[in-house]
Amino acid sequence: MSIEGIPQHPVPITEGTFDTIGLSPNIVDVVRRFGFEHPTPIQAAVIPIALSGKDVIGLAETGSGKTAAFVLPLAERLVHGRGVRGLILSPTREIALQTKAFLDLFGANHELRTACLIGGVKMLPQVKDLRAKPDIVVATPGRLLDHVNRLNVKLDEIEYLVLDEADHMLDLGFLPQMRDILRLLPRARQTMMFSATMPDSIEMIARDFMRQPERIDITPQGTAEGISHRLYLVKLENKRPALLALLLQELGSTLVFTRRKIDADWLFHILDRQGHPVTRIHSDLSQGKRVANLQKFRTGQHRILVATDIAGRGIDIPGIQHVINFDVPETVEDYIHRSGRTARGSAIGTVSTIATWQDMQMIRNIEIEIGEKIPRCTVAGVPPEVELEKKPAARERRRL
């Protein structure tokens, strides 16, 4: 059975079955009909704890099945028609839409209704969805607050709160909105947070909103297995030639990251003019355009997608072979997220980073996090920049 909006690609699974982790036959039935036979490790670990009512911090790499890990307990516990009792907050519209697709599928036997409140599209259809007595709301924070301020939705009966990509939801960009939302929720509720990375500073904030959460960490050390990392150290003016040469060298489906929207546009136009099959996604494009561009990439009509970090988080596309960091990411966590777009499930992939000497401190931080020295590589026609050897500090030496 294949359902629109739900990606299906290979993922590592456990030997257990869904009926031994506390789900009722009703829910197990839909799961099986959809084609999931065995829970993934994060599902096997989270679902029994979630069903016991405890708060959960779930750490798992992207593409490990975490959406079903929180959707299934909600589908199990909620029945239709008792007000909005489940709230799921997502950082991007794409992730929110994908989560809604899972909820529609797995909540079908309990007739659960979900309203999806995302920015960049008209308010009115969402107001209609809210009037149709949803049981669950999936939302991006800004649009949710818009609806709350217009009294379209009340959050005082929420029993289940999920923060997806929690590291991002609680970082400085989203935190003020998150605090506003959390103030509106009942204190007696179950809270679950999921993330591929959870820096200590963010975990401290997270624990403030939770009640003795159980921490489940099934992330492998560093990024996903199956990824080869490569570093291309060049002069600033050679970043563009290095990218063009890399695109000729690696022919598979390729995701190129820039830090700024303006650079995503600039690169898109350069590649387009050179005849590359390229599309782009960033948060200044309308929602319709983003979905359409993503679809062109997903179907292979365009081999290359240029994206910024925020837009890139929502990309769940199997078969991306190559991630190219045209700009070094701003944080180590962003590097892990970008890398997680390739080698999804049990696939393999390459992450190439184009860097200048000014980026070397960040590269060293990344190397410490992933636990390996990234091999220095060269690409045809672009002279490599000579790296000044910096003696790593004793602590770094031990970890490398």
Ligand code: AMP
């Ligand atoms: P997620 O991490 O939620 O984005 O899921 C990653 C991928 O794994 C998606 O394509 C899901 O459809 C798929 N998936 C999730 N759980 C299972 C499972 N138990 N068995 C097989 N595929 C799964």
